[in-house]
Amino acid sequence: MTAASKPPKPAKKKDLMSRIPAGFVRAVxxxxxxxxxxxxxxxxLICLSGSLAVFAxxxxxxxxxxxxxxATASPDAVQTAFAGAIAxxxxxxxxxxxxLPSADFPRLLLHVDADTDREFLADASGKIxxxxxxxxxxxxxxxxxxxxxxxxxxxFLVGLIGVALLSSLISGILAHPRxxxxxxxxxxxxxxxxxxADLHNRLGVWALPFxxxxxxxxxxxxxTTIIVGVLGMxxxxxxxxxxxxxxxxxxxxxxxxPAPVLDLRPMFAKLPRDGGRITYIFxxxxxxxxxxxxxxxKQPDRMAGxxxxxxxxxxxxYNVQKAADNxxxxxxxxxxxxxxxxxxxxxxxxxxxxxxxxxxxxxxxSGVNIWxxxxxxxxxxxxxxxxxxxxxxxxxxxxxxxxxxxxLATISAAIAxxxxxxxxxxxxxxxxxxxAPSLSRIGRLATGALTLxxxxxxxxxxxxxxxxxxxxxxxxxxxxxGGALLLIPRLGTxxxxxxxxxxxx
Amino acid sequence: xxxxxxxxPSLLIAVAAGAGAWLLRRSWQGKTQQSxxxxxxxxxxxxxxVFPAWLLGPARGPFIxxxxxxxxxxxxxxxxxxxxxxxxxxxxxxxxxxPSDRATTKGRETLRWLLAGPIGMIAAMGVGIAxxxxxxxxxxxxxxxxxxxxxxxWGGCMAWTLADNRILRATAVLTGVAIISFTAAIxxxxx
Numbered sequence: 265m266t267a268a269s270k271p272p273k274p275a276k277k278k279d280l281m282s283r284i285p286a287g288f289v290r291a292v293x294x295x296x297x298x299x300x301x302x303x304x305x306x307x308x309l310i311c312l313s314g315s316l317a318v319f320a321x322x323x324x325x326x327x328x329x330x331x332x333x334x335a336t337a338s339p340d341a342v343q344t345a346f347a348g349a350i351a352x353x354x355x356x357x358x359x360x361x362x363x364l365p366s367a368d369f370p371r372l373l374l375h376v377d378a379d380t381d382r383e384f385l386a387d388a389s390g391k392i393x394x395x396x397x398x399x400x401x402x403x404x405x406x407x408x409x410x411x412x413x414x415x416x417x418x419x420f421l422v423g424l425i426g427v428a429l430l431s432s433l434i435s436g437i438l439a440h441p442r443x444x445x446x447x448x449x450x451x452x453x454x455x456x457x458x459x460x461a462d463l464h465n466r467l468g469v470w471a472l473p474f475x476x477x478x479x480x481x482x483x484x485x486x487x488t489t490i491i492v493g494v495l496g497m498x499x500x501x502x503x504x505x506x507x508x509x510x511x512x513x514x515x516x517x518x519x520x521x522p523a524p525v526l527d528l529r530p531m532f533a534k535l536p537r538d539g540g541r542i543t544y545i546f547x548x549x550x551x552x553x554x555x556x557x558x559x560x561x562k563q564p565d566r567m568a569g570x571x572x573x574x575x576x577x578x579x580x581x582y583n584v585q586k587a588a589d590n591x592x593x594x595x596x597x598x599x600x601x602x603x604x605x606x607x608x609x610x611x612x613x614x615x616x617x618x619x620x621x622x623x624x625x626x627x628x629x630s631g632v633n634i635w636x637x638x639x640x641x642x643x644x645x646x647x648x649x650x651x652x653x654x655x656x657x658x659x660x661x662x663x664x665x666x667x668x669x670x671x672l673a674t675i676s677a678a679i680a681x682x683x684x685x686x687x688x689x690x691x692x693x694x695x696x697x698x699x700a701p702s703l704s705r706i707g708r709l710a711t712g713a714l715t716l717x718x719x720x721x722x723x724x725x726x727x728x729x730x731x732x733x734x735x736x737x738x739x740x741x742x743x744x745x746g747g748a749l750l751l752i753p754r755l756g757t758x759x760x761x762x763x764x765x766x767x768x769x
Numbered sequence: 770x771x772x773x774x775x776x777x778p779s780l781l782i783a784v785a786a787g788a789g790a791w792l793l794r795r796s797w798q799g800k801t802q803q804s805x806x807x808x809x810x811x812x813x814x815x816x817x818x819v820f821p822a823w824l825l826g827p828a829r830g831p832f833i834x835x836x837x838x839x840x841x842x843x844x845x846x847x848x849x850x851x852x853x854x855x856x857x858x859x860x861x862x863x864x865x866x867x868p869s870d871r872a873t874t875k876g877r878e879t880l881r882w883l884l885a886g887p888i889g890m891i892a893a894m895g896v897g898i899a900x901x902x903x904x905x906x907x908x909x910x911x912x913x914x915x916x917x918x919x920x921x922x923w924g925g926c927m928a929w930t931l932a933d934n935r936i937l938r939a940t941a942v943l944t945g946v947a948i949i950s951f952t953a954a955i956x957x958x959x960x
Contacts, residue, residue, distance in 0.1 A: 286866065287869070290866055290868060292932045293866055293868040294868035294869045294870075294871065295931030296928075296931075296932075297868045299885075299927060299928075299931055427890075427923045427924050428924075430920055431923075431925070431928045431931075433924075434924055434925060434928040435928040435931070435932065438928070447793070448793075448794040448845070448846055448849060450846050451851050451853045454853035454854060458865070466843070466846050467843065470843045470846060471840075471843060472839075473835045473838075473839060474835065474836055474839050477832075479924075480920055480921065483924070484916055487916075487919060487920060488916065491894065491897065491916050494894050494898065495901065495912070498954060499901075499954065500959065507912065511909060539770040541770060564771060564773065565773055565825060565826030565829055566827075566828070566829065592907070592909075592914075593907060593913035594909050594910075594913075595828070596913045596914070597909070608829055608832065609772075609829065609832075609836075610774060610775045610776065612775050612776050612779045612837075613779075613836060616779075616836045616837060617836060620839060620840065
């Protein structure tokens with residue numbers, strides 16, 4: 265049989281994504297690229313701070329390593345701490361929020377909302393000790409939630425970034441016709457652009473459920489205020505409170521006449537013993553006749569498993585909401601925050617959320633890297649943008665590490681914010697002179713050194729070797745390992761042609 | 770009572786998902802796709818997501834599994850990396866699709882970003898609010914699902930308007946959707 269007489273090979277059936285027309289892919293890629301470039305820096309910042317914010321409780325434990333460590337708190341201890349916090353909280357006490365000890369956060373924490381907000385920790389007997397030691401945790405969580413901007417605007421901006429991220433995911437998938445064929449390709453070395461593209465696509469595709477969950481819940485949480493506002497305007501005669509009233513217990517009847525501190529003990533006694541765990545007590549006007557308290561009781565193994573019991577001053581129950589009776593909407597809303605921050609599956613889920621969060625952070629960084637490498641490959645390099653991007657990518661972690669050092673040393677979130685801002689401005693200023701690879705190298709070294717410095721400051725000022733909470737040791741060990749890894753020069757790596765060209769530029 | 774610890778079930782999930790991803794890899798990397806391996810791979814991944822519902826809670830379990838499955842699949846990808854030699858290659862030789870290079874004007878670009886931003890947001894809110902008003906069901910469910918639709922639809926609008934060359938079509942569609950959905954929602958009211 266000759267070659268000419270061979271029957272023609274049957275055409276290989278194309279998968280669904282491969283049938284997308286090339287023109288459509290190129291148009292979507294254009295949109296993906298425009299959106300990514302417009303929002304990359306903010307997406308990067310929010311994802312990086314969000315990855316760290318997953319460990320907010322662990323960081324609080326680290327910062328308060330010298331504070332009292334307790335597994336449970338008796339009603340008497342809570343009452344003593346509550347009265348003590350109100351006495352020490354100064355005038356104008358409106359609310360006191362009490363976080364009870366849990367496996368995740370073994371502290372009795374009281375936040376007093378008064379003319380000046382204050383936080384206190386209490387020991388097993390309820391004796392309070394000053395607790396405003398969470399400057400770094402506050403810095404990193406507020407950076408993620410509202411970028412340290414005025415709350416309403418900051419939260420909306422973060423919500424908008426969530427939408428942009430969601431949009432990038434949609435366009436990223438549509439612009440990826442080889443999604444199945446390349447699903448397991450990870451080719452390192454060679455062209456920087458292709459290596460970055462492989463990493464970008466694999467991390468984007470395989471972690472897609474996580475990316476969608478994070479961006480959707482983040483966008484929803486960020487946009488809630490504006491959505492509820494528009495909903496109230498369109499359908500409730502401008503009264504947005506009617507929307508909130510569908511989800512939350514009604515506020516107590518206001519009676520501002522002065523009264524002794526609310527007694528929580530009879531309320532504790534009235535809570536059912538049904539296997540739930542009291543996690544949080546929200547008290548309103550605790551020194552007024554119209555005082556009230558709302559107890560949150562977490563039921564095990566439920567995402568939105570919080571029962572709430574609202575009591576008047578005389579310990580009469582005026583509202584009960586059981587998680588078991590939730591409808592789908594209440595379940596969705598109740599689980600949204602936990603799902604976004606990864607606070608529903610213990611340490612293993614937090615570690616996974618951190619790793620996938622860093623992958624999302626890398627998606628933002630590598631998207632711009634691909635664009636820069638493409639320009640260089642096409643003979644239209646953008647060295648200024650390369651420098652600015654390197655300064656952004658490394659200025660952020662270095663700034664956050666500087667915030668940890670100053671936050672631990674000064675116990676002031678404002679100073680931590682100042683340090684973060686100063687380091688970022690320094691990196692942007694350095695970008696005027698230094699090439700991108702130099703900025704990256706300096707950024708890596710600065711982040712590593714500042715991380716190790718944060719551990720040193722912690723050991724000398726926050727309990728040191730005598731820290732009662734093992735979490736302090738774990739956090740310090742992880743930070744030492746991370747800092748050291750950043751300081752060790754990368755062995756066995758060599759510059760790619762594009763990196764060499766960037767350095768030469 | 771505390772939540773059921775997730776460590777051991779997570780390891781099981783990781784093993785099942787890793788095995789599933791490995792089967793998919795074997796199939797997709799071969800010259801001919803073996804549908805048996807593909808089915809077995811997806812089945813293992815689906816089982817890794819569904820079964821934790823009984824072990825760790827009906828919603829908690831699958832959401833824990835989703836995070837673990839992604840990580841396990843990425844571990845399979847990372848374990849099979851290859852090193853490529855650097856070679857000088859002209860940009861035009863690249864197989865990767867390039868973004869389109871459409872001709873545009875300042876006015877069209879401004880309109881495009883207005884569509885992706887505020888106009889898309891208004892249209893998405895209209896759909897979300899119309900959902901809350903028109904769809905049957907519990908009030909809270911309609912409101913939360915309607916609220917979740919807003920970022921989803923707004924994100925879709927962004928992706929579409931920034932890609933579509935026919936910008937007037939996008940303008941007409943988004944304006945029409947906003948007007949119709951808000952009108953329908955206000956006329957029906959919330960009950």
